[in-house]
Amino acid sequence: MASTLAEKIISAHAGKDVKPGEIIVTGVDVTALQDGTGPLAIQQLEELDMVRAHNPAKTVLFIDHAAPSPRKELSNAHMSLRRFARETGAVLSEISEGVCHQRLVESFVSPGDILIGADSHTCTSGALGAFSTGMGSTDVAIGIATGKTWLKVPETIRIELTGSFSKGVYAKDLILHLIGMIGADGATYMALEFGGPGAEAMEMSERFTLANMAVEAGGKTGLFAADSRTRAYLEERGRGDDFREMTPDEGASYARIIEIDLSTLEPTVSAPHTVDNTRKVSEALGTRVDQVFIGTCTNGRLEDLRVAASILEGRQRHPDTRLIVTPASRDIYRQASGEGLLATFAAAGALVTGVGCGACVGVHGGILGDGEVCLATQNRNFQGRMGNAEAFIWLASPATAAAAALAGEIVDPRDYIKD
Amino acid sequence: MALRGKAWKFGDSISTDHIAPGRYFHLRTNLPELARHVLEDADESFAASMAPGDFVVAGRNFGLGSSREHAPRIIRFAGVSAVLAHSFARIFFRNSINVGLPVLEVDTDRIDAGDELEVDLAAGEVRDLTKGITLTFEPLPPVMVKILKDGGLVEHFRKYGDFNLET
Ligand code: SF4
Numbered sequence: 001m002a003s004t005l006a007e008k009i010i011s012a013h014a015g016k017d018v019k020p021g022e023i024i025v026t027g028v029d030v031t032a033l034q035d036g037t038g039p040l041a042i043q044q045l046e047e048l049d050m051v052r053a054h055n056p057a058k059t060v061l062f063i064d065h066a067a068p069s070p071r072k073e074l075s076n077a078h079m080s081l082r083r084f085a086r087e088t089g090a091v092l093s094e095i096s097e098g099v100c101h102q103r104l105v106e107s108f109v110s111p112g113d114i115l116i117g118a119d120s121h122t123c124t125s126g127a128l129g130a131f132s133t134g135m136g137s138t139d140v141a142i143g144i145a146t147g148k149t150w151l152k153v154p155e156t157i158r159i160e161l162t163g164s165f166s167k168g169v170y171a172k173d174l175i176l177h178l179i180g181m182i183g184a185d186g187a188t189y190m191a192l193e194f195g196g197p198g199a200e201a202m203e204m205s206e207r208f209t210l211a212n213m214a215v216e217a218g219g220k221t222g223l224f225a226a227d228s229r230t231r232a233y234l235e236e237r238g239r240g241d242d243f244r245e246m247t248p249d250e251g252a253s254y255a256r257i258i259e260i261d262l263s264t265l266e267p268t269v270s271a272p273h274t275v276d277n278t279r280k281v282s283e284a285l286g287t288r289v290d291q292v293f294i295g296t297c298t299n300g301r302l303e304d305l306r307v308a309a310s311i312l313e314g315r316q317r318h319p320d321t322r323l324i325v326t327p328a329s330r331d332i333y334r335q336a337s338g339e340g341l342l343a344t345f346a347a348a349g350a351l352v353t354g355v356g357c358g359a360c361v362g363v364h365g366g367i368l369g370d371g372e373v374c375l376a377t378q379n380r381n382f383q384g385r386m387g388n389a390e391a392f393i394w395l396a397s398p399a400t401a402a403a404a405a406l407a408g409e410i411v412d413p414r415d416y417i418k419d
Numbered sequence: 420m421a422l423r424g425k426a427w428k429f430g431d432s433i434s435t436d437h438i439a440p441g442r443y444f445h446l447r448t449n450l451p452e453l454a455r456h457v458l459e460d461a462d463e464s465f466a467a468s469m470a471p472g473d474f475v476v477a478g479r480n481f482g483l484g485s486s487r488e489h490a491p492r493i494i495r496f497a498g499v500s501a502v503l504a505h506s507f508a509r510i511f512f513r514n515s516i517n518v519g520l521p522v523l524e525v526d527t528d529r530i531d532a533g534d535e536l537e538v539d540l541a542a543g544e545v546r547d548l549t550k551g552i553t554l555t556f557e558p559l560p561p562v563m564v565k566i567l568k569d570g571g572l573v574e575h576f577r578k579y580g581d582f583n584l585e586t
Contacts, residue, residue, distance in 0.1 A: 023562050025582045039448050044573050073445035120486040120510055136488030136514035138572045185480040189509055274432050362441030382434040384460040387442045
């Protein structure tokens with residue numbers, strides 16, 4: 001039977017060919033918790049008297065959402081994660097390590113794996129050719145202790161990409177465009193599978209951005225084939241042995257095929273308060289911006305910081321617009337520092353913060369005031385997301401974000417890119 | 420068993436940020452306190468004014484956003500007997516079953532705020548007593564019925580010590 005990527009990975013785990021709609025109990029290879037969802041998961045295991053990790057080396061607890069801790073309740077929550085790691089041998093990713101999804105792709109997830117994480121953007125690892133999906137604390141708790149979960153095999157929407165991005169257009173613009181097209185529930189219960197020559201030509205950083213936002217269309221995961229770029233990515237991290245080729249079969253059946261010619265796309269933004277409320281940047285020009293935030297598991301990677309720095313270099317942020325830059329992980333921080341990017345941001349008037357989720361989720365580090373407008377490179381602009389239901393969040397690429405920081409309003413990034 | 424209460428009406432795209440706002444992140448280890456803010460960013464008066472047994476009635480894609488299980492947990496903790504919506508986001512739906520909160524996909528257009536509702540889970544019926552109409556909902560997948568009947572996933576494991584989803 002010809003299989004999609006999702007079907008192939010789940011079939012390999014189930015030891016039989018699976019079909020969409022089928023419900024199976026399957027082994028999981030990697031499990032993950034973060035500091036917002038972890039304490040509840042641990043509490044469930046304590047109640048069940050099942051405080052253990054089936055595969056400690058691939059059970060990872062991340063302290064990233066509230067890192068470093070801004071208040072004692074969260075410090076105590078962090079203590080419960082550290083204690084669980086000590087007791088079970090699970091891996092603890094400390095405040096200095098970075099955002100869970102970035103750390104998962106850097107060090108823990110391999111092509112062909114099944115990963116369940118108690119964080120909705122767990123789908124990010126799908127870019128490595130793994131079946132990775134977000135679940136709640138209890139589901140992941142059970143996965144940690146038993147090494148198993150139950151899954152409904154999803155149908156797949158194939159996103160067939162051709163052509164290449166024109167100047168000033170990036171993977172973020174593509175994913176916002178796609179979500180605007182199919183809607184925030186356009187892929188509910190389904191997997192997104194990106195393919196075609198446009199996808200094959202993409203850097204891993206671009207693939208991560210796309211897979212990361214699959215859940216914003218309701219998707220269970222976002223998948224890419226594991227190919228030579230995936231191999232190179234793993235090799236660079238000393239993980240060449242973890243590579244396995246993963247491709248969908250010729251003739252696999254899809255619920256829907258969406259073709260997109262990348263060269264037709266333009267810089268795109270999501271307007272408040274839903275991700276699918278998208279428009280071209282040209283339709284949002286002049287929107288005042290009080291805060292620009294560049295970072296997160298969507299767009300806090302080295303390649304993103306390079307793009308932003310190239311626009312900000314030798315320039316100053318608008319006096320009424322503050323700029324926060326948060327590298328997603330420690331490796332990214334070190335490389336960005338080595339390349340002088342962090343100094344470029346500082347010189348342009350940015351606050352460069354430590355690694356982690358930073359301002360993304362409204363816990364600390366950049367909460368908005370009443371009526372304020374933030375343009376962010378993150379994946380969500382829900383009302384209240386950045387800590388204030390009276391504020392407004394726009395989503396954009398790092399280039400559009402950097403340009404807005406200079407102009408104090410939404411502008412076309414193509415006017416700010418140096419040749 | 421029939422559930423009975425008043426309808427609280429919400430719109431489309433009620434996110435987990437509406438239900439359990441990030442600014443209360445520090446209360447995630449304190450569900451009773453967090454529950455006092457349930458749905459605060461969608462309807463400020465809800466938590467203080469709802470009565471146990473009432474229903475949350477919403478539009479499309481209820482519960483979209485994060486995987487925070489705290490969202491269905493505090494809805495249940497507040498005493499809501501079920502959430503009725505046109506459609507649900509996937510993770511929220513699964514979390515609700517895991518924590519024992521009934522979530523029903525039903526055409527909610529004709530239900531207005533304040534309507535007196537009666538929900539019969541077994542019969543798959545919502546009776547709007549104020550309007551004198553009966554709506555039907557899609558039965559849950561058998562796997563979920565099993566987990567819900569056991570009282571959630573933790574209780575399921577307490578009972579069987581493993582997944583026991585054969586139906
Ligand atoms: S960066 Fe934002 S979206 Fe990503 S894991 Fe952290 S809080 Fe969630």
